[in-house]
Amino acid sequence: MMKVLIYPPNSLILADLVERMGHEAVVLMKQIAKKVRDPELDSPPINIVEEDLKRALKYLSVEEPSGVRGRVGLMIPLVDEAEAAIIVEDADPSFGCMACAAANDYIEYMIRSKGVPTLIVPYPYDEDAAKILVQNVTDFLRSLES
């Protein structure tokens, strides 16, 4: 079993596929859930605090908008944790998204740069393409077992 980071990081469909194939899906929901459940007073409902933004400063300059740093700070631990990754490019927002284009581009870049086994597939806009995507993802996840 490997820790597989999915991108978009909140895609329930991708997370489900990864779990079904016996791997652990590394997803944003877990990180967000932690932020919601942790007892913090600063910033409900998502307790993004200064530490999250500081964490991103290791990668991004202070010139970056705070929302980009906040998102990257939240995602960094997930990228660190990943042993493999699946990126669905140009995904429809309903499939999962990060909401911020700059944070999206940067996190995708970080995943690609990490050097772990990574599958990059285009977002399917029809049923046939969706079947191909599922097949590609399944093959990739199986290859990780070996």
Next chain:
Amino acid sequence: MANETRIAQISCGTEYSGVQGKLNEVAERSGIKLVYPEVELDNVAEAVREFGYRAKSPGLNLMIARALSVLDDISVVDGVLLLTCFKCAEGSIVKNEIRKFLQRETDLPVITYSTVDHVKEGGLMIRLEALKTLVTRKTLLMRTKQEGITMGVDSGSSTTKCVIMKENEVIGTGWLPTTEVVGSAKKAIDLALEDAGMKMSEIGAVAVTGYGRHVVGDEIGADLVQEELTVNSKGAAFLADRQRGEATVLDIGGMDNKALTLNNAIPDDFTMGGVCAGASGRFLEITARRLGVDISELGDLALKGDASKIVMDSYCSIFGIQSLVSALGEGASKEDVAAAACRSVAEQVHEQQLQEVDLREPIIEVGGTALIEGLKVAFEDILGFDIIIPPYPQFAGAVGGALIVSAFVE
């Protein structure tokens, strides 16, 4: 809360910037309930098509959809707060276009703000207070003509100003440096009454604004106590005869400065300096003192000089003055030094502040420094905009107060 003001928060990035908590806290203290216009994810693409601008960031497209959904049931909210991250280019475009859209399609007051991770509570508070004023005192702010006899007092951080108006004309003024807040206000009132040849009993209504507004308002029993954002905007637009359409008000004060963007004399964004004396009237006062001239003469002196002849190493009030003193020591003329000082303040305000707001023509310059002609010319040169200096620029806040409070006159 029965009388709570419902403000639609249409934003991108506030939770991930860690500022949403502070925003909720400040809103609650201001008696504001923040609401989030509901949008189905499936409807975002259609809303973006209708709006005509498709952002690369899904969060900004969601903002557009939320803005459009406000129109579906406009009675649900009293005003709109538009927020995006500071320095986000795409966010700035979307925020500005949504502002224009809402101002075109609705009568809702809109306030915009760019958020940073260390968001200043004061900056949020004054915007939310202004939004609340725009909602709760809408009828007052619609007033474009002063009637009866009214008084406006502006208790500023450096100076206290008072005007008396009668039938849409300023008939008396009083001005003096602020020392003791209430004492200075009373003296300014006496000066204005003397100038107008009137007694206090003849004044129909009094408004107080400025940083000392609450204490002065209580002391003199004012009919209206209101924050300076809306009052200065009304006063500047009235004096410049620009009460319809868009404008920017530039108020370079003795200790701080403001740039306000207006739509029909109502502010929708502003930026406020105050951390650096080099970007305030204080720098010009120090320069005038060093040149041995009165501050009132500095502007005309600057018009005869050439700022490019002086090398300024810093905008700082300490090191900048050092540059001017060095230039004098090397034989520079007083005129060139005066011009360089005006240029320095204008450049600093431009670099530190004006780039935070979307400047709209015309620019109306108010505040005491508006009387320094050299500063106006320096701003025109840097910005490439014509700048209007209305009559009584140093009394804009007091005039705005006198104008608005005339609604209280029977």
